[in-house]
Amino acid sequence: MGKAGRVACIFTPYVLTIASLICIIMVGLGCTKASSSTLNNLYFIRLDIQNISSAGSKTTTEIENILSEHGITSVTANDVSDVLSKLQDDSTLKDFYSIGLWGHCDGDISNNKYTTDSCSKPKSEYYFDPLQVWGLDNDAVKDELPDDYAKIMNIYKAVSKWMFIAYVLAFVTTIVEILVGIFAICSRWGSCVTTLFAVLAFLFITAASITATVLFSIVDSTAGGLLDAYGITFSMGKNMYAATWLAVVFSLAGTLFWLFSVCCCSGRSPYNHKGRERRGAGMAAEKAPYTYEPLGAGAVPYGHQHTTSYPPPAANEYPMTNANHNGHTNAYEPFRHV
Template sequence: MTSIGRIACIVFPYAVTVGALISLIFVGIGSTNSNSSTKTDLYFFRADLSNLTSAGGSSLANEAASALGDLTNFGSSCFEAALAEALAKNHIRDFYDIGLWGYCAGNKTSSGKFEAEFAFDPVSVWGLNNTGSSKDVEDILPSNLHKALNTYKAVSKWIFIAYIIAFGVTALELIVGLFAICSRLGSLVTSIISGVAFFFTAAASITATAMFAVFTGTFNTALKQYGMHGSMGHNIYVATWIATAFAFCGTLFWLFSSCCCAARSPYHGGRAGRSRVMAEKAPYTYERVSSPYGGAPAGPAAPYSGQHNVPMQTFRQDAYEPFRHV
């Protein structure tokens, strides 16, 4: 039988687990639809290319139009020349928002589109590999940005896997948590699952925050002179760290529920317990037994006198013990 205290002990960890799952859902839907203001505001990193300029500070779009087809006379670097050609061919959008499932690209005056990719690759996305530069596309990018991109591509897969595991284990935690209402063993199993969910949620949050912080700094250092600006999102990091906090609280309170507030036993308390106690006889008492011949009713129980010899009565030729021990 489940007690009210047991149910109350389960309500809080179950509620924070639901909160963790909802927060992870917000992280997952970020940057999956450029037409939704809610989803557009959920991004790990945004690259703003709406005001591209040359290294000298002039408009890159105007210079690219006049220099298109003669890249040898344009710009101070191969990257600037490739960027100008890509801009002239309309390969570059105003903004790129990176989320968990991919990125959204679009212009400020029109809607964009979502692309499912594990990692954002500016060389292919901006069309730099389709320009007429004679250099290898990897050599076009500044060296520090090239290293940062390689790190980002490797770590982004781990971040994706960690969030997927965290979401799946948190959902499993809610299912198993229903059995915790009945017993402390159920709470113990749920607390173990909750610990796994917290580990992957915290690991994904820490890795994503640190990695995109480094990537944003490198992006701005390498490309600020071309009018590009990178920034980290706000809402998605709030969501992921709220999920981490909820997962941590859930683990603590699931453990707490496995140590206390046991379900009510049918032999302790309640009507069943009281009826069992009332039915028990006091020890060392005798109960009068009626005569098998006379049919006399049994009398009240007599206390134990402490003597070992109990008198016997004899009727006719048969003897019987007038008292029995219960």
């Protein structure tokens, strides 16, 4: 298979790698531009606080049972109500907050329609701190929070940092994979190197996707189950998770096809000059039909009668031929008789 076949062989993994890169870029662009409805719908999790109420729709006993189910024993239902009452009285709060990779967006809700007003400035290793965003990071509010709040936020911050780094590494290795993939056209060694970067890109994007899914699923199941009674709801961003897991699928498929190009689809043409010489060396020329052959071992082939040799052959060296005194053979080769 020649160069054309080699190009066709790596076309599929190249397209899959580009598709994975596009999905990773979409994840990174989520919640970065308030004027783009497409990017505003790319979020990991969204907090809806338009119906926040400090009273709650459940009794004090039910709230405390929910807290104990999640291992929170240092806070009471009254503590939760006190903090939420301050939020309820704050007129600067938005109706919803969408959390992305680089920041968050906020806006208002009208007739079940979400309208984004602003987005935070993109920041590396971003994590959503509700008290800081809502302007409640003062000592009065922190004193009413449970002792475990700081520990939980530290864990959330560390996991968010790792998730951000994993996405960045996935983006960088995928870019390198695309650039190195150009050399895969030339040889299988190029495919081998490209496959190594493809494996790294797949591992990083998979780790990032798993981290994001697990992290915000835990937030949704724990905080969402508790704060739902106070009118605060959480929703997972389906578009964001679709993008990140499509990146995983494309990256995996591209890795498998890059590996296939290492084993198959050589770029060397079977019709090169050296190959012809090697094959021609062991092949005898086919004889054309209706040709003459000398009868005797020492007979001269037809057409060589006028070949001069030095020294001249002896008179009896070629039987059934006539040699003149100059050594030239002018005789003919007789036909074979049946």
